[in-house]
Amino acid sequence: MSAESRVLQGIFVDLRPLAEGDAAVTCKWRAAERARHLNQGAQTPEDQALWIASRPQSEHNFIIQLKSGQPVGMLSLVDVDNRNSRAETGRFLIGEEDEVKGQPVAVEAMALLYHFAFIDLGLVRLYGTIAASNTLMIKWQKFLGMKQEGVLRNHYRIGGEFQDAVAMGILEDEYRTVFLARAKVLMAAGKVPVPTT
Numbered sequence: 001m002s003a004e005s006r007v008l009q010g011i012f013v014d015l016r017p018l019a020e021g022d023a024a025v026t027c028k029w030r031a032a033e034r035a036r037h038l039n040q041g042a043q044t045p046e047d048q049a050l051w052i053a054s055r056p057q058s059e060h061n062f063i064i065q066l067k068s069g070q071p072v073g074m075l076s077l078v079d080v081d082n083r084n085s086r087a088e089t090g091r092f093l094i095g096e097e098d099e100v101k102g103q104p105v106a107v108e109a110m111a112l113l114y115h116f117a118f119i120d121l122g123l124v125r126l127y128g129t130i131a132a133s134n135t136l137m138i139k140w141q142k143f144l145g146m147k148q149e150g151v152l153r154n155h156y157r158i159g160g161e162f163q164d165a166v167a168m169g170i171l172e173d174e175y176r177t178v179f180l181a182r183a184k185v186l187m188a189a190g191k192v193p194v195p196t197t
Contacts (some may be wrong), residue, residue: 003152008062008098008112012103015112018061018074022073025071031093060116061091064109072096075109077117078143086125087117092137104187111183114175124172127164131156138166145178146170 002160008015027048030041031034042048055061058080073094080087107133117123122128130137130154146168155165170179 010108010112010167012108013064013066013072013105013112015075015109015116016065018052018055018063018076020049020052022063022071022074023052024094026052026074029074029093032060032095036040047163060103062113064105065161066099066105067139070096070099072105073109075113076115078182080121080123082121084125086127087121087123089117089126089128102141107144107183107186111179111187114170117122118172118175126165126171126175127169129155129167131158133158138168141168145174145184147174 006017009051017197026046027045030048030122030134031043037171042051047125052061056114058078060077060080062075063071064075076090076091078090092106092110094100100106114126114192117126121159122127127149130141132138132151147170149169150167151167152167154162156163
């Protein structure tokens with residue numbers, strides 16, 4: 001975890017730096033059916049702890065936690081390239097779906113990460129890839145302002161099968177004009193303000 005990483009505070013959730021103590025819960029999440037679209041990760045909590053400890057300074061790995069302190073998911077900002085003012089979003093997973101039903105946890109977590117990237121770090125572009133079979137995530141990201149920029153053929157091997165990855169990206173001005181407005185709509189039920197700076 002980068003020294004620049006800190007707790008990002010929201011209304012329903014906070015994003016706190018991923019720690020080795022999160023190995024058991026994140027390993028459990030990654031082994032669940034919900035994580036079937038992710039690349040296979042560590043198979044044991046011990047291996048997960050080693051992976052967490054080995055993360056480079058250019059990554060910002062976060063646990064999504066409720067205000068009670070309960071961890072419910074994770075997401076990351078990786079490959080931060082200050083020279084080219086870009087970074088990759090990824091490892092986004094709500095691991096405790098039953099605990100967050102009816103709350104705009106996923107969109108607030110994304111809003112906190114985007115604010116951190118575009119406002120705090122001053123980046124101008126975020127990008128990522130999504131397994132082509134993860135159609136709901138692709139649709140959700142497009143609604144929130146990401147644009148499809150291409151397809152990487154046979155990019156992932158998931159469940160023993162190759163599949164394409166959909167390349168997505170969002171620019172800082174799209175964050176301000178599209179993401180913020182649409183995130184506010186999604187979060188209105190919970191009366192969760194989106195950062196507007």
